[in-house]
Amino acid sequence: MNEVTLNGSCLCGAVRYEVTGDPQRFYHCHCARCRKSSGTGHATNLMLTDARLVFSSGEALLKRYKLPEAERFARQFCSECGSAVARVVPELGAVVVPAGSLDCPAPIQPQARIFWDSRAEWSCDDRPLPRYAEYPPA
Known part of the structure; x- marks a missing residue:
């Protein structure tokens, strides 16, 4: 077991958590549910097994x-700012951490893009895009 302890919080800082466990999976998920819940082209989640989640x-x-119709899809979030935070997924015996909520570096790198065939047409294809350190020039 490769046990790590990670800390995270919501956007407004009101919700803070610590999760300790074994990082197993780190995926960019392009399914419609993850797109809807994140408001982006994909959700990036880290899954830890044998994990303990504590909200400080x-x-x-x-x-x-x-x-309701999903076997294990759920979302946990701060009611003040709406930011997704870590949640226990009993069906998997794991804790799922929205990677963007981490206040520390992720212990592993993303391993795959899942549900690729259901991604939004505009999201994460192979076309190169310009990169900017901050806002692009006007």
């Missing part, structure tokens, strides 16, 4: 939405 602040602000 803001636990009372947490809201959870479980898609």
